[in-house]
Amino acid sequence: MKSSKKIAICGAGIAGIATAYYLSKMSPNVEITLIDKNQPMAFTSSKSGENFRGYWPHPSMEALSSHSIDLMEALQKEYGKDAFRMEFSGYHFVSHHANKPIFADDAAPEFRARNEVLTDAEVIHKKHPYLAPTIQKSVFIKKAGNVDSITMGNKLLKVAKAEGLKLVEGEVKDINQVDGGFTIRLDNKQSIQADQIIIATGPFINHLAGMLGFEFPVWNTLQRKFLIPDPKKVIPADMLFTIYSDGQHLDWSAEEKTFFESEDNLKWLTRAFPGAIHIKPESGRIKMGWAFSTKAATPQWDIPSFDYFPQAVLKGASRFIPSLADYAENMPTPLIEYGGYYTRTKENWPLVGPTEMDNVFVVGALAGFGSMTACVVGELCAQYVSGEALPWYADYFHPNRYDNPSMQAVLDNLDLDGQL
Numbered sequence: 001m002k003s004s005k006k007i008a009i010c011g012a013g014i015a016g017i018a019t020a021y022y023l024s025k026m027s028p029n030v031e032i033t034l035i036d037k038n039q040p041m042a043f044t045s046s047k048s049g050e051n052f053r054g055y056w057p058h059p060s061m062e063a064l065s066s067h068s069i070d071l072m073e074a075l076q077k078e079y080g081k082d083a084f085r086m087e088f089s090g091y092h093f094v095s096h097h098a099n100k101p102i103f104a105d106d107a108a109p110e111f112r113a114r115n116e117v118l119t120d121a122e123v124i125h126k127k128h129p130y131l132a133p134t135i136q137k138s139v140f141i142k143k144a145g146n147v148d149s150i151t152m153g154n155k156l157l158k159v160a161k162a163e164g165l166k167l168v169e170g171e172v173k174d175i176n177q178v179d180g181g182f183t184i185r186l187d188n189k190q191s192i193q194a195d196q197i198i199i200a201t202g203p204f205i206n207h208l209a210g211m212l213g214f215e216f217p218v219w220n221t222l223q224r225k226f227l228i229p230d231p232k233k234v235i236p237a238d239m240l241f242t243i244y245s246d247g248q249h250l251d252w253s254a255e256e257k258t259f260f261e262s263e264d265n266l267k268w269l270t271r272a273f274p275g276a277i278h279i280k281p282e283s284g285r286i287k288m289g290w291a292f293s294t295k296a297a298t299p300q301w302d303i304p305s306f307d308y309f310p311q312a313v314l315k316g317a318s319r320f321i322p323s324l325a326d327y328a329e330n331m332p333t334p335l336i337e338y339g340g341y342y343t344r345t346k347e348n349w350p351l352v353g354p355t356e357m358d359n360v361f362v363v364g365a366l367a368g369f370g371s372m373t374a375c376v377v378g379e380l381c382a383q384y385v386s387g388e389a390l391p392w393y394a395d396y397f398h399p400n401r402y403d404n405p406s407m408q409a410v411l412d413n414l415d416l417d418g419q420l
């Protein structure tokens, strides 16, 4: 009797888990082994803000994330609303410029039919009194919200295990090709045989690709978030997830500026910052992030610390929520700070599907959107591995798209990467 196909998924972050889940549904006869150095979802996936949105600058990303939202809703239908929390609380973008687009098409009737756009400062301030009265534009994206992606991931893992998935703890140290298959050696001396491999090691996808002799066109940037208490109740408990779209220079005093300019490692504080500071209330505290780092970082298991991040974010955020200026001067404690890597491609689209090496697949480069798109990228990778029909957007996320002239033409014409 022919033994069943063996598939090893390296990495039990949310992407590896979702891939395992959809693969076990599509190909019940394959043997799936999911390998991780640590507990499932303990690395990048545990740092996620767990926000989701169905709006992206490019139709392919919009289709991808919209379908993922549909898949998450389908999971809730199948396993019950209590299986994991998911709420459509929206994303609220604000700007000081009434006439500057926040989204390229935000003046179009179709956009306005789906979302709420306000350009009257008085109306905006009346509706959202915590915002600076000088805010002139407000765009509320309705197909967006927050999902408890860790509970969702645990549910998917439990179901996949019940279907036969084997979860193995160990760090992949090397991979050898043998007799048309692979031997994966772990740090605990265990060896796993596989006919096919799926690389889902998040910030370490190139580490695994390197073991097989190739490289993905990705890099990592270290991004952070923090939580502080809100003793002065600056942020209403029901404030929307709010994103400030404008870039800015931080408003330091002349003395502070001179000091930062004089220190090589602090000069960055005086430079231009991009838009997209984001802020939301969380259990009586304030959670804030700003993915402004563009510096390529070599991923490390222990996330390095970083001075002045909360100060910079609070200073920037007081531009649109003025009462936060108090906290920038006197930071409330305890401050909880954490970070993780955005693993990204140049255009900020993921890599999903077959690699340049036969029988090796990837699901990765999920930057700041991996929790919201885990289901769809997991499904897409499983469709490739199972030989199922592919959706129209598959080509846009194919790992070898840079060798495809028609895809390259699309990539050459992009101007926004949609990063938050």
Ligand SMILES: Cc1cc2nc3c(=O)[nH]c(=O)nc-3n(C[C@H](O)[C@H](O)[C@H](O)COP(=O)(O)OP(=O)(O)OC[C@H]3O[C@@H](n4cnc5c(N)ncnc54)[C@H](O)[C@@H]3O)c2cc1C
Binding pocket: 010, 011, 012, 013, 014, 015, 016, 035, 036, 037, 038, 039, 040, 041, 042, 043, 044, 045, 046, 047, 048, 049, 050, 051, 052, 170, 171, 172, 173, 200, 201, 202, 203, 204, 207, 223, 224, 225, 338, 339, 340, 341, 342, 363, 364, 365, 366, 367, 368, 369, 370, 371, 372, 373
């Ligand atoms: C600060 C921050 C905020 C974010 N906010 C959001 C958000 O609001 N919404 C959203 O959708 N996304 C958000 N993201 C992005 C999201 O968290 C990631 O895209 C997603 O978690 C990536 O999942 P992954 O499975 O690819 O990677 P990971 O979660 O990193 O999983 C990879 C796994 O591979 C394992 N691994 C690596 N190397 C090896 C090896 N050699 N052997 C064995 N195991 C190995 C690791 O232990 C890890 O568990 C955020 C990210 C950050 C950093």
